[in-house]
Amino acid sequence: DTAVSQTPKYLVTQMGNDKSIKCEQNLGHDTMYWYKQDSKKFLKIMFSYNNKELIINETVPNRFSPKSPDKAHLNLHINSLELGDSAVYFCASSQVGGSDTQYFGPGTRLTVL
Amino acid sequence: KNQVEQSPQSLIILEGKNCTLQCNYTVSPFSNLRWYKQDTGRGPVSLTIMTFSENTKSNGRYTATLDADTKQSSLHITASQLSDSASYICVVTLGGSQGNLIFGKGTKLSVKP
Numbered sequence: 001d002t003a004v005s006q007t008p009k010y011l012v013t014q015m016g017n018d019k020s021i022k023c024e025q026n027l028g029h030d031t032m033y034w035y036k037q038d039s040k041k042f043l044k045i046m047f048s049y050n051n052k053e054l055i056i057n058e059t060v061p062n063r064f065s066p067k068s069p070d071k072a073h074l075n076l077h078i079n080s081l082e083l084g085d086s087a088v089y090f091c092a093s094s095q096v097g098g099s100d101t102q103y104f105g106p107g108t109r110l111t112v113l
Numbered sequence: 114k115n116q117v118e119q120s121p122q123s124l125i126i127l128e129g130k131n132c133t134l135q136c137n138y139t140v141s142p143f144s145n146l147r148w149y150k151q152d153t154g155r156g157p158v159s160l161t162i163m164t165f166s167e168n169t170k171s172n173g174r175y176t177a178t179l180d181a182d183t184k185q186s187s188l189h190i191t192a193s194q195l196s197d198s199a200s201y202i203c204v205v206t207l208g209g210s211q212g213n214l215i216f217g218k219g220t221k222l223s224v225k226p
Contacts, residue, residue: 090156090157103159
């Protein structure tokens with residue numbers, strides 16, 4: 001029944017490592033997003049994908065790369081992790097671009113040591 | 114500059130009391146305004162969504178209002194319950210094809226017994 005799921009829920013890793021976070025939605029939505037929520041709880045959009053095309057790409061480091069193998073998945077790859085990457089990352093999906101309600105996943109708490 | 118400001122930053126109320134959260138925005142062009150509830154450790158969940166022509170929208174004990182002239186919105190919670198303790202985030206969608214979302218920083222509500 002889970003609409004938007006993310007794995008893993010927690011991720012602890014060392015600086016310099018490469019890691020991935022997976023996201024899947026079973027709502028049949030055509031747009032998926034990645035958000036970063038920092039320690040001050042401020043949500044900031046990182047990427048969105050619509051029909052396998054990147055339509056929003058905020059000023060995030062190119063160490064972050066979204067990959068969408070199909071419409072139901074949008075994975076986030078992070079290379080050369082830095083301390084400042086520690087945050088909670090949320091995946092979300094919606095039906096029509098940014099004008100429809102977004103459904104969020106449970107979040108992945110990333111801690112970089 | 115497109116911004117969403119929320120007040121207060123945090124609020125503590127007693128169970129059973131009512132409260133009102135405020136959201137002011139300077140987003141243009143405007144498409145819609147959403148209120149999200151985010152429980153600790155969870156992803157945000159949509160409560161209401163209002164377009165330019167809608168003045169009020171209810172979802173159970175939650176009632177949102179929108180004044181598009183003054184660019185203000187409020188979220189009123191009636192007969193608060195302990196489970197209402199969460200962060201409430203105001204989000205405004207930019208008009209246009211990309212529909213970028215502008216997030217407020219949220220109001221952290223604590224309901225005490």
